[in-house]
Amino acid sequence: MQLQVQNSQATDIDVIFEFYDLAIAHQKKVFNKHWQGFNMDMVQTEINENRQYKILIDGVVACVFAVTFNDPLIWGTRDHDAIYIHRIVTHPDFRGYAFVKEIIKWAKDYAVGNNIKFIRMDTWADNKKLLGYYTDCGFNYVGVVTMEKTDGLPKHYEGISLSLFEIVL
Template sequence: MQLKVQNSRAADIDTIFEFYDMAIAHQKKVFNKHWQGFSRALVETEIAENRQYKILVDGVAACVFAVTFNDELIWGARDHDLIYIHRIVTHPEFRGYSFVKEIIKWARDFARKNDIKFIRMDTWADNEKLLAYYTSCGFDYVGVVTMEKTEGLPKHYEGISLSLFEIAL
C-alpha cells in the first residue's frame, strides 16, 4: 500500500465537496451535531493558498483535510506559531486507516521545516468519541472555548463549545 499526502488541486474541488457530504451524512448518524456545509469560495481559496490536502492510497483519494496558520476566534491569545488542522474527512471505504496519525506525521514534518511550535485542532466539546480518539493520537487536551464571535467561520460554529487540542513541538 502506498500512502501519499499532497496538495489538492482545483480539479479536486468536486471530490472535496463529495467528501464533505459523506461526512455530514455520517455525523447525522452518529452524533447530535453536524457540519452545515462550506462555501465553495473558502475551499477554492484554500486550494489556491496550498492549504487543502488529500491523502491518496495507491493513487485513490482516501482522505481530505485543510490547514490554516491562524485561528484567533478560537485560540485567542494562544493564536501563534501553529498549524491548525481542520475538516478531516475519510472516505467510508478507508475508515480504520488511522489517517489522523498520518496527518500528524505530515504536520510534524511541515512544522519542523517552517519553524512552527504547535499542531492544533478542535472538535465539539461534547463529542466524547472524538475527544478520546484525538488524545489517543497524541494530542493534549487543553480546554474548552465557547464561541461568541463567529463572523467568518462556518455556520455550525455559532454558539457552540469546542474542545481544544494541541501537540507542542
C-alpha cells in the first residue's frame, strides 16, 4: 500500500465536495450536530493557497483535509506559531486507516520545516467519541471555547462550544 499526502488541485474540487457530502450524511447518523455545507470560494482559495490536501492510497483519494496558519476567532490570544487542521474527511471505503495519525506525521514534518511550534485542532465540545480519538492520536486537550464571533467561518460554528486540542512541538 502506497500512502501519499499531496496538495489538492482545482480538478479535485468535485471530489472534495463529494467527501463533504459523505461526511455530513455520516455525521447525521452518528451525532446530534453536522456541518452545514461549505462555500465553494473558500475551498477554491484553500486550493489556490496550497492549504487543501488529499491523502492518496495507491493513487485513489481516500481522505481530504484543510489547514490554516491563523485561527483567531477560535484560538483568541493563543493564535500564533501553529498549523491548524480542519475538515478531515475519510471516504467510507477507507475508514480505519488512522488518517489522523498520518496527518499528524505530515504536520510535524511541515512544522519542523517552517518553524511552527503547535499542531492544533478543534471539534464540537460534546462529541465524546472524537474527543477521545484525538487524545488517543496524541493531541492534548487544552479547553473549551464558546464561539461568539463567527464571521468568515462556516455556518456550523454559529452558537457552539468547541473543544481545543494541540500538540506542542
